Amino acid sequence: MKKLLLSALAVAALAVAPAFAGDVVVSVDKLPAQAQKFLTTHFANAKVVTALHDRDITDNDYTVMLDNGTKIEFDGSGKWESVKSRGAALPVGVVPAKIAEYVKAHYSPYTIEKIERKRYGYEVELSNDLDMKFTADGKFWGLDD
Numbered sequence: 001m002k003k004l005l006l007s008a009l010a011v012a013a014l015a016v017a018p019a020f021a022g023d024v025v026v027s028v029d030k031l032p033a034q035a036q037k038f039l040t041t042h043f044a045n046a047k048v049v050t051a052l053h054d055r056d057i058t059d060n061d062y063t064v065m066l067d068n069g070t071k072i073e074f075d076g077s078g079k080w081e082s083v084k085s086r087g088a089a090l091p092v093g094v095v096p097a098k099i100a101e102y103v104k105a106h107y108s109p110y111t112i113e114k115i116e117r118k119r120y121g122y123e124v125e126l127s128n129d130l131d132m133k134f135t136a137d138g139k140f141w142g143l144d145d
Contacts, residue, residue: 023052023063031062032078039064039072042091046070082116089127090115098138099124 028036028048039048046066054061060076069086083094089111092100099122103112107126114125121136123144131144 022056023054026051026053026062031064032074032076034078035062035064035072035074035080036078038074038078038080042094043068043070043072080117082114084114084125087113087127089113095124096122096134096138099134102134102138102140103132 028039028051030053031039031051039046043066046068048064049067050063050065052063054063061081062074062076062078064072064074066072068088070088071082071084073081073083075081080094083090090113095103095112095115099115100112103110103124103126107128107130110126110128110130112124113127116123118133120133121141122134122138124132124134126132133141133144135141
């Protein structure tokens with residue numbers, strides 16, 4: 001009886017697991033409204049090459065690749081988590097104003113090519129590969145090694 005019960009549980013787990021695992025290609029209209037708005041606001045001239053929905057037991061998020069090489073990760077509600085360009089500055093408005101102003105004032109020859117939300121605030125990567133940390137309100141916090 002015990003073996004039968006364990007076998008039944010194993011079969012049930014195998015049947016349910018694929019429903020919660022892996023990336024699934026989705027169309028842009030299947031992205032959350034907030035993600036769609038972010039794309040049309042900041043990347044109107046870029047085309048979505050791939051949009052993936054990663055839905056598993058611990059996570060529910062989206063990854064979007066654009067034809068200009070930009071990769072954007074969104075959480076399940078459509079709020080951006082990270083934006084990374086391929087060798088170009090991020091569009092104005094993607095980076096919070098205080099962070100953009102700080103970088104312009106102190107690192108003017110370089111551009112921000114990546115921004116990522118962290119629990120403490122933001123991490124940005126400049127075109128010279130320098131990683132910087134900022135608080136949630138945009139104050140410079142330090143360099144990352």
